[in-house]
Amino acid sequence: MKSLKIICPNGHLGFAPLKRESFRLGVAEKPDYIAADSGSDDIGPVPLGSDTCASPKAWQRHDLEEMLLAARELDVPMLIGSAGDTGSNSRVDMYVEMIREIAAEHGLAPFRIGWFYSELDKELVRAKIRSGSEVTGLDARSPLSEAELDDTTRIVAMAGVHPYRALLEQGCDVIIGGRSSDSAIFAACALHHGFPEAQSYYLGKVLECASFCAEPYGAKETVLGEITQDWVEVTAMHPGQRCTIASVAGHAMYERSNPFHEYVAGGLLDMTDCRYEQVSEKTTRVTGMKFIPAEQLRVKLEGSGKVGERFVGMAGIRDPYTIAHVDEVIDWAKTQVRDRFGPDGWELHYNVFGRDGIMGAMEPLRDRPAHELMVVVQGVAPTREMAEEVAMTGTRQLFYARLPDVKGTAGGVSFVFDEVMQASPAHRWTVNHTMAVDEPLELFPLHTAEIGA
16 A cells, blocks of 8 residues: 555544544545544543543443444454553443444444453553563553552553554454553554554654644544654544644654653654644645564553542632632641541642632642632542541531631531532552563453444
8 A cells, every 4th residue: 555544533532522524525525444442541540530521421432333333334354442541451341332333233244353451450561560671650650560460450451562463464344442552543553564563652742642643722622643654644523623734743752751751662753853744624645654663562551440429529719718728728627527437547628719729739839829719529448338428527517717816606617519419430540651561462352243233
């Protein structure tokens, strides 16, 4: 092939439904593949730890249906990575079952489906640690310890291109992947047809978030990527969007500590010397990317562990004096919880919106709060009953805080709700590490089946 085209309709399938108008314009371009990523750790550790989705099943089925019908209409492969937000085994099974249901509902002609799992048995990881093969921490984390492993509920390994390529080689028309590197989903298609690693991985990097690489901003719109032996081009499908030098280069630097480096299982995409050229109003061409193979094959692991049950309360503050002393008000509420439950065995977390609720201590305007604040309170404890009381005390005692110079009894705090609301159980990231493997497929069992046969 001299070139290959892939359309991506959604940067996180299911997080919000894809926009059908631009998707059908992409389908009209007759791409060679339709692909999308369906997962992210941006959603936090709760879905992985609780083995749930962050989005309604109906939204996920909507996108799978649109993509499957288009792929079968064009007779081209369809790839989905990180099924159901986390890529856990149950999410992969859920997607495979939805594909079966959609195919039966529409009476689609027989096709071959492939899928792979990414979830790991903790004992496999423990054996690695005990063998002396360090499970190395990312983002300044220490090497994984057995104690941290014991606190982990669920672990997934992040696949590279290898399981996708293996299933494409087996002739699969639809591939549902466990947890995967976003770019690998797309890169696997290009590598399968013999395109260079550097261009293939860049194609994946630019397509992974769909229309996030276009301007003006508009999510869930389709973009089309084309690859040759020499360059990658990306084109916005929405009539009002363009892929510009600024939007494409900006997205290449998105979500990374080093704006020019993208690590995958097996190597590094180096974008330091990339050159961007506006070849038409809606299309940007990229050249100059490099791929540096890794000396050792290491796979990223993500793990989540449950902290406790969680309730959430909300309190509003309009009184200027209370706003000026909001930290003292919060300290008072924490002291009341400590008096009731002791010094440990529970957690209280406060987000003060209107001051630093989003950025916390990094907020540069922290000393200039707004004229009204919203305090969101999270209470975490081992049981539902205790978590509810911790959150209730931590919220309601904001009203009763004793401040100097306060002489009235009206109180400086109001409540959106008198009650606190049950939230998902609290989890934390326990594993953000890489582990050495001998074979690229050893953590990713492959499966295939015929649908409609």
